[in-house]
Amino acid sequence: MSIGPAPEDVAPLARYRRAADYLAAAMIFLRDNVLLEEPLRPDHLKPRLLGHWGTCPGITLVYAGLDRLIGRTGADVLLVTGPGHGAPANHANLWLEGAHERFDPALTRDRAGLTELVRRFSWPGGFPSHLSPEVPGVIHEGGELGYALATAYGAALDAPDRIVACLVGDGEAETGPTAAAWHSTKYLDPATSGAVLPIVHGNGWKIASPTQTGVMSDDELTALYRGYGHHPIIVYAEIDYTEGAVADERLGVAMDEAYDRITGIQRQARSGRRPERPAWPVIVLRTRKGWGLPAELGGSPLEGTFHAHQVPMEDVAEDPEQLAALEAWLRSYRPEELFDDGRPVPAVLAVCPPEERRMGTNPAAVGGDLRRPLDLPEIADFAQEVGTPGTVTAGATAVLASWLAEVFRRTETTRDFRIVCPDELESNKLTAVLEATDRAFSWPVPGSAEHLDPAGRVMEVLSEHDCQGWLQGYLLTGRHGLFPCYEAFVSIVDGMVNQYAKFLKLSREVPWRTPVSALNYLLTSEGWRQEHNGYSHQGPGFINTMLTKKAETTAVYLPPDANTLLAVMRTCLASTDRINLVVAGKNPAVQWLSLSDAVAHCAAGASVWAWASHPAAVQERADVVLACAGGVPTVETLAATEMLRRDAPELRMRVVNVVDLVSLRTPQTHPHGLSEDDFRALFGDDLPVVFDFHGYPSAVHQLLHGRPDPGRFHVRGYVEEGTTTTPYDLLASNGVTRHDLAIAVLQRARGWASAGGDLADRYARQRDDILTHVRRTGQDPAEITDWTWGLR
Template sequence: MQTPSTDTVRRYRRACDYLAAAMIYLRGNVLLREPLRPEHLKPRLLGHWGTCPGITFVYSGLNGLVRRTGQRTLLVTGPGHGAPAVHANLWLEGTHSVVDPDLTLAELIKGFSWPGGFPSHLSPEVPGVVHEGGELGYALATAFGAALDDPDLLVACIVGDGEAETGPTAGSWHATKFLDPGTCGSVLPVLHLNGSKISSPTIYACMSDEELTDYFRGAGWTPRIVDVRRTDDPDRLLAETLDKAHAELAQRPMILLRSPKGWGLPEDAGGGTFHAHQVPLSAEQLPEIEAWLRSYRPEELFDEDGVPADDLLEVLPPQELRLGRVPQANGGRLRRELPLPELAEFAVDVDEPGSVTASATGTTGEWLAELMRATEQRRDFRIMCPDELASNKLDAVLAATGRAFTWPLTEHSEHMSRDGRVMEVLSEHLCQGWLQGYLLTGRHGLFPCYEAFASIVDSMVNQYAKFLKMAGEVSWRAPVASLNYLLTSEGWRQEHNGYSHQGPGFLNNLLTKKASVTRVYLPPDANTLLVTMRHCLATTDRINLVVAGKNSAPQWLDLAEAERHCRAGAGVWEWASHEDPEVVLACAGGVPTVETLAAAWLLRSQAPGMRVRVVNVVDLLALSTPDRHPHGMSAEDFTACFGEDVPVVFAFHGYPSAVHEVLHGRPDPSRFHVHGYLEEGTTTTPFDLLVSNKMSRYDLAADAVRRTRGDDGVAQELLSRRDALKEYAYREGEDSPEITEWEWSA
C-alpha cells in the first residue's frame, strides 16, 4: 500500500475541516458553488468549532498508523461536542454510507444540528461511537473498559484539556495500573491542549512541557509532546510520534498535543483564542464566514456532486480497519451469552419460611465465583467494585479470580493478580466508566456498590440511560449486555456508620428513566437474589438495579418458590395471610420484609381476629400499570394481590415517594400508605433506625390497626412497646433480644 505524501494528508485534513465548518453554518450551497447568501445559512448556528481541527488531526494520524501497522484501533472522543469533525471523517472514509447508503454530503451538512438530524454532540446514531462526550470526564475510563480482555485492540482516547480538569478524568490516569498487557489491549491517551475552555484558560494548557511530563510520568505514563506550532510539518511529527508510541506500548505512551484553539480560523475572527470555542462568527458576519470557508478551497477537494477527490481516499486504511468500522464500536455483534451456572447447587434449603438464616449476597457470591470459573477462558465477564467486594460478602469470587493490579504491591496485599477480573478502586466514577466501555464493546459485568454511594454516578447513569434509549432506536446497533448494579450495605443496616451511609436515593433516579431501559428489583432473601441475578445477567440493553442485604437474615422461599415469585414480580405469601383480608401488609426489600412479617405476627396476638394479607414485591415496577411499564402487572393480577378497597400498609426499602410514583395510574392509590426512609438517621442500632423512620414492625402493625379499627387502644399499646424497646437500645447500647432473636412462626 503506497504511503500518501504529507501534502495529501494535509488536503485530507483540509477537506474534513471544511466539512466540519460547513456543518455548523450551511443549509444550502454546501460546496460554495455560488456566492454565499443569507438563505444558505442555518437559522440556528449550533455546534463547536474549537476542538474540531485537533480531532481531525488525530483522526488522520491514526489513519496513517493503521495503514502502516494494521493495528485495529477504536477511537474514543472525549470532546463529543467536536462531532462535526468525527462526522466529516466518517463520511470521507465511507462509514456513514455503510449504515445509511442514502446519506449525501449535502444531507450530512444540512442535517447536523437540524431537527431530525444528527445532534450537535456525538451520539449512538453515529457509527464508531461508544462514548458520547456529552458530559465531560468519562472518556478515559470508558477507553480502559473497552481495552480490557481484548489484547489485539488499541484504544486511542482524545481527552480535551477542559475535560482533563474533571475529577473522573483525574482518577482515570491511574487506570493503567489495572491493565494487564498479557490479556488486555492498550490505551493511548491524547491530551488535546488547545488552550482554553468556553471562556477561560485550562489548567493543563497553562502548565509547561516540563511540568506536564513530570506530572504524567508520576502517574505512570511515558508522555510525548506534539506541538504543531513548533514544526513546519505537523503531520509528519504526529506520524513519527504515533509510530514510536505504537512500538513502545508496553511503556504506556501518551501524547500531549498542543494546537491552536479553532486551528484554521483567522486570528481576527478569534482563531487561537477561546472565541473559537463554539460558533466563532455570527450570521451577521456573512462576508467573513464566506471568506473563511472559501479559504479551504472546497472546489479542489470535491467535484460538482460532492464526490471527494481520489487522492483524499489514499490516506484511509483498508475498509475493514477504518476507525468507524471497528467491530468493538458495535459491541453487541461480538456479545456471547454468558454460561450462567445452574442455581440449585447454590440455593439455600428452606423447609419452612423463616426456619434458616443466610446472607443473600454471601450466597450469590458463591454463584458468581462459579460464573467467573465458567468464563475463565473466554474472559468476557468482570466485576467492577469500589473496594467493597469483601465488605459486601461477595468475596467468594476471589477464590476464582484475583483483584486486577499491575503495579508493585505492598507487603500485606491479598488476592491480587495481574490478570484478575475483579476491578476494585475507590472511585465509583472509574468503575462506571470501565463497565460502560466493557459492555459497549461486547462483554458482561456487574457493579456491586454500597447503596449510599451509588449516587456518586447518578449523572453518569443518566447519560448511559440516554445512550441505551437512543441506541435502541438505531436499526444497525446490536443489543449489548445490560448494566447491572448490585447495591448492598443498604441503608437500613448502616446504623453503625451513621447518617452519611443511609441513602436509598439511587433507586429514585432510576425511576425517572425510560421504561424501555430501567428495571428495579428488591429480592427479599438469598434464593430470590440468585434468581434475580441470573435474570439480570441474561438481559440486554437494560440498566438493572438490584438492592439486597448482606447480613444473615431469615430465608423465606425455597428455590422453586423463588422462581415463581420472581417470575410474577409480586405475590401473596399465603403462609402468612388470611382469606378475605381487612388489610394488606405489603413489603419490598429485605429489611422491610422482615418487619412486615414481624408486624403480621404481632397482630395475631395484639389484634386477634384481624384478617391480614402479606404481599411481597420483588420487582418494583410490577406495581406500574402495563401501559406505563412493560413489567406492570395486569389489573387482574394487581387486584389479586392488593384487593380493590382494602387499605394497604406498605413497608418500602427507600423513600415512600418512589412507591407513590410507581403506583400512579392504579385505581384508588390513596389507599396505599407507604412507610419508608424519611431522611432520619444517626449512629444507632438497627431497630432505632427503623423507629426513627416509622418503619418498625410496631409502626406497621399500629398503622394497620388504625386503618381497620380506628384508635381502639391497641395501636397505642404497640407504639408504647416500640418506645420501650427504643429506650432499651439507648440504655444497653444494643437492641433487645425481643428484636434480635425474633423468629417467624405460623
Template sequence: MTVTAGPSRRTGTSPGEPTPSPQTLRRYRRAADFIAAAMIYLRDNVLLREPLRPKHLKPRLLGHWGTCPGITFIYSGLNGLVHRTGHRTLLVTGPGHGAPAVHANLWLEGTHAEHDPALRRDVSGLTELVRRFSWPGGFPSHLSPEVPGVIHEGGELGYALATAFGAALDDPDLLVACIVGDGEAETGPTAAAWHCSKFLDPSHSGAVLPVLHLNGYKISSPTVYDSMEDDELTAYFRGTGWAPHLLDVSTTDDPDGSLAETLDHIHDEITTLQAQCRAGERPGRPVWPMLVVRSPKGWGAPDHDAHGTPIGGTFHSHQVPLEDVAENPDQLAVLARWLRSYRPDELFDDTGRPAADLLSVPPEPDLRLGSVPQANGGRLRRELPLPPLEPYAVSVPAPGAAIAGATPTLARWLAELIRRTEDSRDFRVVCPDELESNRLGEILVATDRAYVWPVPGYSEHLTADGRVIEVLSEHLCQGFLQGYLLTGRHGLFPSYEAFVSIVDSMVNQYAKFLKMAMEVPWRAPVASLNYLLTSEGWRQEHNGYSHQGPGFINNLLTKKASVSRIYLPPDANTLLQVMRECLASTNRINIVVAGKHDAAQWLDLESAEAHCRAGAGVWEWACNDAGTARDPAEPDVVLACAGNIPTVEVLAAAWLLRRYAPDLRVRVVNVVDLLVLAPQERHPHGMTDEEFVACFGRDVPVVFGFHGYPSAVHELLHGRAGPNRFHVHGYLEEGTTTTPFDLLADNRMTRHDLATDAISRAPGWSSRGGTIADRLRADRDAVLTRSYREGADPPEITGWRWSE
C-alpha cells in the same frame, strides 16, 4: 487463553500499498475541516458552487468549532498509523461536542454511507450530512449512538479515559485511542483516570493511548493543563505512570509528518511492552506511552470577525466563531472567505466525490476507525454460561426456618461464573474497594483483584490478570464497566448503596445512550449494566447518617421504561433468581438491592423462581384473611413490603397482629420487582389491573413497608385506581449512629409502627383497635428503652423468627 504478541509493523493496509503522503494528509484535513465548518453553518450550497447567501445558512447556528481541527488532525494521524501497522483501533472522543469533525471523517471514509445510503460520498450525500447536523430529526450537536464508531458521547465531560480502559480490558489485539480535551482534563473523574493503567494487564488486555489535546481554552477561560509548561506536563504525567510524548504543531513545518513519526514511536513502545509481558518478561512497573498535542484553538478560523473581535487561537472560536452572519453582510463575507480558504474545488470533483488521494487516507474497510467491530459491541456479545442455581440455593424447609446471607450465597454462584468464563474472559466485577465488606469475598476464590504495579507491604488476592477491579472511585468503576459492556462483554458493579449515587450523572448519560441506541437499527443489543447495591441504609446504623441513602432508586425511576429495572429480593434464593435474569438481559440498567447479613430465608428455590417471575405476590402462608388466590374476598388490610429489611418488619407486624388482633383479616404481599407497581401503559413490567387487584385488593387500605424513599412508590402508583389507599412507610431522612431497631423507629418502620398503622386504617377497627395500638406503641418504646440502656437491640428483636 492464547494471547498474541501484538500486531507487526507493515507498510500499508495491503501488500505494496503506500501510506498517504504528508501532502495528501494536509489535503485530507482541509477537506474534513471544511465539511465540519459547513455542518455548523450551511443548509445548502455546501460546496460553495455559487456565492454564499443568507438563504444557504441554517436558521440556528449550533455546534463547537474550536476542537474540530485538532480532532481531525488526530483522526488523520491514527488513519496513518493503522495503514502502517494494521493495528485495529477504536477511537474514544472525550470532546464529544467536536462531533462535526468525527462526522466529516466518517463521511470521507465511507462509513456513514454504509449505514445510510443517503449519506453517500457525492454532493447529494454531503448536502444531507451537512443539513442534518443540529437539525430537527438529525444528528445532535455532540456525538451520540446514531454515529458509527461511537461508544462514548462526550456531552458530559470527564469519563472518556475510564471508558477507553474498559474497552481495552481482555481484548489483547485492540488499541483504544482516547482524545481527552484540556477542559475535560480538569474534571475529577479524568484526574483519577490517569491511574487506570495500573489496572491494565499487558498480557491479556489491549492498550490505551491517551491523547491530551491542548488548545488553550474552555468556553471562555483558559485551561489548567495548557497553562502548564512542557516540563511540568512531563513531570505530572510521569508521576501518574505515563511516558508522555509532546507535539506542538506550531513548532514544525510538517505537523502531519511529525505526528506520524511520534505515533510510530508510541506504537513501538506499546507493542514492545506487550510482547515482553506476553513472553513472561513482565516489568515491575509497566509504563505506557501517551501523547500530548498542542494546537491553536479553532485552528484555521479567521483571525478576527467583522467587528474586530479576535477569533482564531482564542476562546471566541470555541463554539460558533462567527455569529450574526445572516443579518450582517460584512460578517457573511468573513464566513465566505473562511470557507473558501479550504479551496473545496480542489478537493471534490464535479459530482461532489472526494478526490482519489483523499479516499486513500482511510484504511481498508475492516480497519476504519468508524467501522471497528468493538464500537458496535452487541455484535460481539456472547451469552454468558450462567451456572445452574440449584447447587447454590439455600434449603428452606419452611418460611423463616433457614438462616443465610444473601450476598454470600450469590458470591458462590458468581465465583462459578468466573470459572466458566476463564477462557472467554468476558465477565468482570468492578467495585469501589468493598467486595469483602459486602460479603462477596467468595469471588476472590475464583479470581484475583487486578493490579499490575508492585504493592508495598502485605496484600491478598492481587495479580495482574485478576478479573475484579477494586478502585476507590465509583466514577472509574462506572467508566470501566460502560466501556466493557459497549464492546461486547458482561459485568457487575457491587457498591455500598449510599455511595453509588456518586455516579448519578453518569448513569443518566448512559441511560440516554441506551435509549437512543435501541432506536438505531444497526446497533446490536449489549449486555445490561447491573448494579448490586448492598450495605443498604437500614443496616448502616453503625456507620451513621452519612451512609444511609437509598436515593439511587429514585434516580432510575426518571429513566425510560425500556431501560430501567429495579429489584428488591427479600432473601438469598430470590437474589439468585434475580441476578440470573439480570445477567442474561440486554440493553437495561438493573438495580438489585440485597442484604449481606445472615437473616431468615423465606422462599425455597422453586417458590423464589415463581415469585420473581410474577414480580409480586401474596404470601399466603403469612396471611390471616379470607381472601386468597382461590378466594378473592377482600381482607381488612394489606401489609405490603419491598426490600429485605421491610420484609422482616412487615412479617413481624403480621405476626404481632395475629396475636393481638386475631380477628383482623390481614393479607401479606411481597414485591420483588418494584416496577410491577406501575400501570402497564407506563412500564412493560407493570401488572395488569386484574393482577394488581389480586394482590392489593380493590378498596382495601394498604400499609406498605418500603426499602427507600416513600415517594418512589407513590410515583409508581400514579395511574392506578385508588392510589390514596396506599400508606407507604420508608426512609424519611432520619438517622444516626444507633441500633438497627432505633433507626427503624426514627423512620416509623418498626413492626410495631406498621402493625399500629394497619389496625388504625382497617375499616371498623379504629375504635376497638385503640387499646391494641397503645399496647404496640408501648412495646416499641420498651424495646427502644432497652436498646438505649444496653447499647444493642434485645433478643426478641434480633432473634425473632416467624412462627404460625
C-alpha cells in the same frame, strides 16, 4: 522503530484534513450551497447555528494521524472522543472513509450524500450537536465531560489486540473522573488486555477561560503524567494545510513512538517478563484553538482564543461583515480541489485505511454483534434450603458469591465477565468470588497483599467513576459485568448513568445497533444496616434516579432473601439493553422462599404470601393489605404480621411482597407492569394498604400513578432520619419498626380504627420500652435480633 510519516505522506494527510475541516465547518453553518458553487447568501445558512468549532481541527488531525498509523501497522484501533461536541469533525471523517454510507445509504459519498450530511447536523430529525449512538464508531458520546478515559480502558480490557485511542479535551482533563481514570494503567494487564493511547488535546481554552493544561509548562505536564505512571510525549502542532505540514509530521512521529512503546510493553509481558511499572504513553497535543479561522473579526481576536470555542460567527446571517468573513474562511479550504461533483477526489481518500480497519466500522463499536450469552450455572446448585418460611438464617450475598465464582470459572477461556467494585467486595460478603479469580493489579504490591494478580477479573478501586466507566466500555464492546457498591455512594455516578441511560434509549432506535449486555448494579450495604457508619451511609436515592429513566431501559429489584437474589441475578446477567438495579442485604437474615417459590415470585414481580396472610384474606375479602419491598422491610412487615395475627386473630390481613419494584407501574407505562387483574388480585380496588418500602416513600407513590385509588396506599420508608445507632433505633427514627407498622394497620384496617385502639397503644409502649433498652444497653434486645417467624 519510530519513523514518522515519510515526506510523500505528509501532503496527502494535509489535503485530507483540509477536506474534513471544510466539511465540519460547513455542517455548523450551511444548509444549501454546500460546495460554494455560488456566492454565499444568508438563505444558505441554517437558522439555528449549533456546534463547537474550536476542537474540530484537532479531532481531524488526530483522526488522520491514526488512519496513517493503522495503514502503516494494521493496528486494530477504536476511537473514543471525549470532546463529543466536536462531532462535526467525527462526522466529516466518518463520511470520508465511508462508514456513514455503510450504515446509512442516504449518506453516500457523492453530491446527494454530502448535501444530506451537511444539512442533517444539528437539524430537526437529524444528528444532534454532539456524538450519539446514531453515529458509527461511537461507544461514548461525550455530552457530559469526564468519562471518556475510563470508558476507553473498559473497552481495552480482555481485548489483547485492540488499541483504544482516547481523545481527551483539555477542558475535560480538569474533571474529577478523568483525574481518577489516569490510574487505570495500574489495572491493565499487558498480557491479556489491549492498550489505551490517551491523546490530550491542549488547545488552551474552555468556553470563556483558559484551561489548566493550557497554562501548565511542559515540565509541569511531564511531571504530572509521569506521576500518574505514563510516558508523556508532547507535540507542538504548527497548523497548516501545505505539502510539508508540520502538524502531521510531528504527530506522526509521536504516534509511531507511542505505538512502539505499547507493543514493546505487550511483547515483554506476553513473553513472561512483565514490566514492574509499565509506563504507557500519553500524547499531549498542543494546538491553537479553532485553527483556520481568521485571526480577528470586528476588532476582536478569533483564532487561538476562547471566541473560537463554539460557533465563531454567531451573527453571520445579519452581519454582512461576518457573512463575508465566513465565505472567505470556507473558500480558503478550496473545496473545488477536494470534491468532484460532491465526490471526494481519490487523492483525499488515499489516506483512509483498508475498509476492514477503519475506525468508524470497527466491530467493537457495535458490541451487540460481538456479545455471546453468558454460560450461567444452575442456581439450584447454590440455593439455600429453606423449609418452613422464616426459620432459617443466611446471608444473601454470601450465597450469591458462590454462584458468581462459578460464573468466573465458566468464563476463564472467554474472559468476558468482570466485577468492578469500589474496594468493597469483602465488606459486601462477596469474598467467595476470589476463590475463582483475583483482584486485577499490574504494579508492584506489598508482600502482605492478598488475591492480587495482573490477570484478575475483579477490579477494586476507590473511584465509583472508574468502575462505571470501565464497565460501560466493557459492556458496549460486547462483554458482561456486575457493579457492587455501597448504596449511599453509588449516587456518585448519577451523572454517568444518566448519560448511559440516554445512550441505551437512543441505541434502541438505531436499526444497526444490536443489544448489549445489561449494566447491573448490586447495592449490598443498604442504609438500614449501617449502624457502624451512620447517617452518611444512609441514602436509598439511587432507586429514584432509576425511576426517572425510560421504562424499557431500567428495572429495580429488591430481593428479600438469598434464593430470590439468585433468581434475580440470573435474570439480570442474561438481560440486554437495560440498567438493572438490585438492592440486597449482606448480613445474615431470615430466609423466606424455597428456590421454586423464589423463581415464581420473581417471575410474577409481586405476589401474595399466603402462608403469612390470614386464610380468609388470600382469596376472599381482606380488611387490609400489608405490602413490603426490600429485605429489612420484609422482616419488619412479617414481624408485624405475626404480632397482629397473634393479638388480633379476627383481622383479615393479606401480605404482599414486591420484588420487581416497577411491576407496580401500569403495563402501559412499563413492560414489567402488572396487569389490571393481577394488580387487583394483590391490592384490590379500594382496600387500605400499609406499604413498608426500602427507600424514599415518594418512589412508590410515583409508581402507583394510574392505579385504582392510589391515595389508599400508606407508604412508609426512609425519611432522612438516622445516626450511628442500632438497627431497631434507626427503624424507629423513620417510623418503620414492626410496632409502627402494626399500629398503622390497626389505624387503617376496615372496622379497626376504634377496636384496635388499645392494642395500638400497647404496641407503642412496647416500642418505647425497646428504645429505652437500646439507650441503656447500646444494643437491640434479643426479641429483635433473634426474631424468626413463629406462626406455624
